[in-house]
Amino acid sequence: MLEVRNLHARVEGKEILRGIDLTVAAGEVHAIMGPNGSGKSTLAQVLAGRDTYEVTAGEVRYQGQDLLDMAPELRAVEGVFLGFQYPVEIPGLNSLYFLRAAVNAGRAHRGEEELDAMDFMALAKERMQAVEMGEDLLRRPVNAGFSGGEKKRAEIFQMTMLEPTLAILDETDSGLDIDALKVVAQGINLFRGPERAIILVTHYQRLLNYVVPDVVHVIHNGRLVKSGGKELARELEDTGYSWVEESAGEEPAAAADRSQGA
């Protein structure tokens, strides 16, 4: 489904991704783990089409198409979803209105009829229950004044409404207490399926107790330095990321970059 080859990207002249190679097949859940500044959020944003990052080399194919050549909205209606680490608050824009527009953009792209307000509401109510999200949140402006946990639930809820093929969830677990984490994990598990793939970007192993990945990658200094099964996550939890940094055998320039908070 997704083929990332030798992906390089930079922001403001600084190289953040330094040759990512990643293959994700339908039905798989991949976890990408790494310390702060390793490039994991950048990877998520580049895949979703954020233009503040400049792709300097490499290619990404999504269902056979050149993903990097597609506008963010086209990626979205073609089935790519990014769950934001920091969901954006938009005061003044009603959540319900926004989400119906988003769902209908996807439907129009697929040549399906648009959902009217009533059908949309019925579907939304059903999907909200799965993430135990209060209906009142839908009546409020997008993410405005939501707590950290509410924002993350709302992201998962949006995902279940948009029914993407490839979901990239960027630190969806951060800032959640254990109950909220379980709810979010349940939402993700319900969403899993043979036609879909999920990339979980995370700093901690915690979420992976509830959403068990097929493959775990360790990202460091803009490269995937190690891949393995779910037990790799446990290993990282026990030993931290320091061994990765040592075994990665980085060159001095890279170390200097990191110390500047790359």
Add this chain to the structure above:
Amino acid sequence: MSQAASEHQGYLEDFEKLNARVSGNGGGWAGELRRRAMERFRHLGFPSTRHEEWKYTSLEPLRKACLRTPDVSGGAVAWRCDRFDSEGWDRHALTFPWDGANASPDGDGDDLFIGRLATAMEGRPPWVEAHLGRHADYDDHALRALNTAFLEDGGAVWLGPGRVLERPVHMAFAAVPEHASGGIVHPRTLVVAGAGSRLTLVETYSGSGEGVYCTNAVTEIVLEDDAELDHYRLVREGGGAFHLGTVQVHQARNSRYRSLSVTSGGSMTRVEINALLDGEGADCLLQGLYVAGGTQHVDNRTAIEHARPHATSRELYKGVLSGRSRAVFNGKIVVRKEAQKTDAQQSNKNLMLSRDAEIDSKPQLEILADDVRCSHGTTIGQLEEDELFYLRSRGLNEGLAKELLVHGFAGEVLDGIAIEPLREGVENGVLSELGI
């Protein structure tokens, strides 16, 4: 003959025709009021941009256009074509020019008058003479002077003490393209709300087509003790039009005035809203949205004068500008020496959709009392990249994403319109001026 005098010739001729037409209407005092106002206008002439209050807004194009007032009954408020979709809500409707059909919409009694100003002036009830022309000072304001000189008709509302109007009063002033070219009209409105009375007033000014015309409107509002008024003043004139307007509000003790002013359309629009908080505990809320695209010019001036202690004022004006449009916001707050415990807040926020648009925002605080809370703030920004990307990442194309964000920005003001069909009509109509 000086240049100014020759430019005034058309106005003078039209003034004489008006006087012949309305002689007797309102008795000697109205004629006297018009004559004094015309004298003032002749003396003042149109202000130039050297005048501090007209620094950013030039009346040169209006002066040169030498617009004339139609010599027909009600000519000073002539023509109609409502660009605001006014369907779907229950109201007392007053449409100008007067169509005669809805002579006095269930509003003429011992404690109530809703109708034409011309009718009210004929009857000469005490509230007309006590207030008409007494609040909107024209001594130093050429356009208010001109409006007062051409005072002929418009809307009038009087509510006796304690009278509560459930249905809003809608005064629709509108221009038809085939008549509107080359004319200037001077609608005049008077609202007197007795002690403890309550109403909602909707004024709409609209036109279509590209013809050059001018609406020069003045509204006087008097709120006696404990009276409450929700006032929506909505402007969307035709493409070539000038709109000049003044709202002058006099607030007595514990009265509440809530204004929501939308300015859009036209080639040049300037609206001045002035509130005198002349009673303890008075409460004033001014909200505004201005929208301009292309080469439109929109100028909003507000002045809130705290004359008595313990009064509160809140103000939020927001602007959305695209193309090469230009906007001016001038928000003045005066706190007189005796107005202790004043609480006043003002905020002006601007969203610039183009590099070539321009805003001049000027808060103006004159505080003479020493125990007050006053604050003001201005922001000027663009659409947030983070917000745009968030919406696009959900499948909305760039145009739609921008549109939703602009609607969201404007919503903070427009959501204050409690009449839902009106709010929707305003939102869709007004924001289409941006061409996004």
